[in-house]
Amino acid sequence: MFYQQAFDVIVVGGGHAGTEAALAAARMGVRTLLLTHNVETIGQMSCNPAIGGIGKGHLVKEIDALGGAMGLATDHGGIQFRTLNSSKGPAVRATRAQADRSLYKQAIRNIVENQPNLTLFQQSVDDLIVENDQVTGVVTQMGLKFHAKTVVLTVGTFLGGTIHIGMQNYRGGRAGDPPAIALADRLRALPFRVDRLKTGTPARLDARSLDFSVMQEQPGDSPAPVVSFMGNRDMHPRQISCYITHTNEKTHEIIRGGLDRSPMYSGIIEGVGPRYCPSIEDKIMRFADKDSHQIFVEPEGLNSIEVYPNGISTSLPFDVQMELVRSIKGFENAHIVRPGYAIEYDYFDPRDLKQTLETKYIDNLYFAGQINGTTGYEEAGAQGLVAGANAALRVQEREPLILRRDQAYIGVLIDDLATMGTKEPYRMFTSRAEYRLLLREDNADMRLTKLGREIGLVDDARWAAFNRKMELVEAEQERLRGQFIHPEHEAAAALNDMLKNPVSREHSLEELIRRPEMTYQQLMSIDCLGPGVADPIAAQQVEIQIKYAGYIARQLDEIAKAQRHENTLLPSDLDYSRISGLSNEVIAKLSDARPETIGKASRISGVTPAAISLLLVYMKKHG
Numbered sequence: 001m002f003y004q005q006a007f008d009v010i011v012v013g014g015g016h017a018g019t020e021a022a023l024a025a026a027r028m029g030v031r032t033l034l035l036t037h038n039v040e041t042i043g044q045m046s047c048n049p050a051i052g053g054i055g056k057g058h059l060v061k062e063i064d065a066l067g068g069a070m071g072l073a074t075d076h077g078g079i080q081f082r083t084l085n086s087s088k089g090p091a092v093r094a095t096r097a098q099a100d101r102s103l104y105k106q107a108i109r110n111i112v113e114n115q116p117n118l119t120l121f122q123q124s125v126d127d128l129i130v131e132n133d134q135v136t137g138v139v140t141q142m143g144l145k146f147h148a149k150t151v152v153l154t155v156g157t158f159l160g161g162t163i164h165i166g167m168q169n170y171r172g173g174r175a176g177d178p179p180a181i182a183l184a185d186r187l188r189a190l191p192f193r194v195d196r197l198k199t200g201t202p203a204r205l206d207a208r209s210l211d212f213s214v215m216q217e218q219p220g221d222s223p224a225p226v227v228s229f230m231g232n233r234d235m236h237p238r239q240i241s242c243y244i245t246h247t248n249e250k251t252h253e254i255i256r257g258g259l260d261r262s263p264m265y266s267g268i269i270e271g272v273g274p275r276y277c278p279s280i281e282d283k284i285m286r287f288a289d290k291d292s293h294q295i296f297v298e299p300e301g302l303n304s305i306e307v308y309p310n311g312i313s314t315s316l317p318f319d320v321q322m323e324l325v326r327s328i329k330g331f332e333n334a335h336i337v338r339p340g341y342a343i344e345y346d347y348f349d350p351r352d353l354k355q356t357l358e359t360k361y362i363d364n365l366y367f368a369g370q371i372n373g374t375t376g377y378e379e380a381g382a383q384g385l386v387a388g389a390n391a392a393l394r395v396q397e398r399e400p401l402i403l404r405r406d407q408a409y410i411g412v413l414i415d416d417l418a419t420m421g422t423k424e425p426y427r428m429f430t431s432r433a434e435y436r437l438l439l440r441e442d443n444a445d446m447r448l449t450k451l452g453r454e455i456g457l458v459d460d461a462r463w464a465a466f467n468r469k470m471e472l473v474e475a476e477q478e479r480l481r482g483q484f485i486h487p488e489h490e491a492a493a494a495l496n497d498m499l500k501n502p503v504s505r506e507h508s509l510e511e512l513i514r515r516p517e518m519t520y521q522q523l524m525s526i527d528c529l530g531p532g533v534a535d536p537i538a539a540q541q542v543e544i545q546i547k548y549a550g551y552i553a554r555q556l557d558e559i560a561k562a563q564r565h566e567n568t569l570l571p572s573d574l575d576y577s578r579i580s581g582l583s584n585e586v587i588a589k590l591s592d593a594r595p596e597t598i599g600k601a602s603r604i605s606g607v608t609p610a611a612i613s614l615l616l617v618y619m620k621k622h623g
């Protein structure tokens with residue numbers, strides 16, 4: 001039976017990729033259907049209740065700059081906010097929020113339910129309708145057929161999902177949810193390369209059974225950072241602390257003793273796990289010399305008794321989980337509410353995708369999120385937004401949305417996946433981006449909001465707020481450039497108290513801010529020079545742009561240079577070991593990948609801009 005209404009875009013899966021995909025398509029004005037297993041689990045965090053962090057926080061700001069939901073939901077659901085790397089340069093500063101799991105989910109549901117052009121339907125999707133290598137719809141578990149011009153698949157860890165706790169295993173999409181078996185079988189019959197990955201989660205503990213007095217308290221920042229460019233502190237619920245404790249030698253001994261019943265070490269699990277989010281048994285084996293590992297004790301919510309012990313993800317048998325948890329300081333009487341587990345699932349080789357996230361083999365079918373080999377809500381949300389936007393653009397017969405590596409972390413993420421693929425769960429880091437200085441959290445809106453507006457992702461309110469901010473920033477920059485101070489100026493004495501070298505000639509305010517010891521705020525505190533812009537976000541932007549202008553200009557130069565050489569051909573038989581200065585690692589990677597162009601060489605992870613310069617010099621001499 002066919003559902004009576006046809007849609008432009010069908011998004012399958014209501015997780016982090018699915019909600020951003022559906023919202024993006026609907027914002028762009030096309031008729032969108034979000035089809036998911038269970039409407040109650042829309043926006044559910046499968047693992048730790050936290051959003052952001054290094055690299056991931058950058059993705060959240062970019063999703064937000066393009067009108068996405070994740071940033072605002074975090075402002076509504078965050079119960080502890082911090083700026084990581086706050087003492088370092090702005091490029092690597094990142095916002096992280098501990099979220100109240102249910103407030104976050106509620107915020108996403110609220111945004112989804114208030115989005116025009118977006119229809120919800122609860123059913124499992126079991127099949128795709130494919131005609132002449134083109135998807136035309138989906139079939140649900142009860143045989144209901146939906147027609148659409150495009151389909152975005154965002155089914156997370158559910159495809160052929162198997163949950164492991166010790167030697168026990170059963171089929172599941174995540175704890176408490178069914179797996180997608182029929183759909184997995186159907187997809188395996190299509191010409192995509194499929195493999196298995198694995199991820200895991202720790203046991204959840206009852207807060208009432210823990211002794212927080214022996215743990216180290218970790219309060220959030222005050223004032224709390226705000227995530228969304230449209231957010232404010234008034235959106236934040238009550239703020240609470242996280243805590244820190246550690247594993248010890250006894251914990252490690254218990255884990256080693258249980259390894260013979262570990263599904264990972266007894267060969268039952270075949271999928272590769274996340275390198276940067278390893279299980280505790282993995283950490284004990286890989287870092288055998290360490291006698292302790294840190295555990296962040298994170299509340300699951302303001303009205304929840306559950307606590308997430310971040311750092312002891314495990315698939316060991318339940319009796320070993322009990323024992324290892326109780327060996328940890330503060331957890332001596334811990335009660336486990338939910339056992340930890342690992343999950344294995346199908347993912348598709350993302351090299352079978354175009355940069356738009358459309359599959360190469362089936363037209364109008366897009367993949368986003370964990371099924372492309374990534375891990376994390378932010379990576380999923382970012383892909384979802386791009387896939388949803390591209391599905392809508394296809395329907396509207398417009399040019400696709402492809403973000404470049406020098407434009408956005410989202411561009412880095414999708415380019416990495418589509419060109420290099422991944423053999424292990426891929427997560428974002430700032431080190432993956434060559435142009436880190438340009439891709440900051442603070443300027444995500446300046447990089448992307450105009451583009452988002454052009455394709456219909458950004459609504460009037462966000463666009464107006466962005467323009468107001470830009471006007472403020474530009475007017476203030478002009479004032480700072482045009483206002484001068486000389487040694488006899490009435491502000492000179494106050495200024496000299498703040499500077500290492502006193503004012504000896506005429507300086508613009510812009511030049512003074514460029515001095516390392518001077519901040520915009522300090523300069524504006526001098527009576528006749530301030531107060532400057534009141535909006536702290538605009539003020540921060542004024543300062544960053546002035547202080548880092550030199551570095552930013554250099555990076556823009558590098559981008560121009562790289563673009564000039566993007567299509568410079570590299571001979572297929574080039575002997576990389578003859579290029580002096582290249583490290584053995586780079587020689588091995590280039591010899592293995594044999595990139596056709598300098599552009600492709602520069603995108604191989606570990607091939608640094610310095611190595612590219614050496615290649616260019618060599619090609620100039622010998623090319």
Ligand code: FAD
Nearest residue numbers: 013014015016017037046047125156180200369370376380
């Ligand atoms: P999901 O959030 O999984 O959403 C998939 C959605 O699709 C769900 O709503 C589901 O109901 C729906 N769905 C599935 N199949 C169908 C179907 N056939 N029909 C209709 N609807 C369907 N990330 C980290 O960064 N670090 C970690 O350590 C980590 N550990 C994890 C541990 C576990 C046990 C799990 C389950 C996940 C873990 N994650 C971790 C991953 C994180 O949860 C995902 O990266 C993120 O949720 C992916 O988002 P997604 O939208 O791709 O998929």
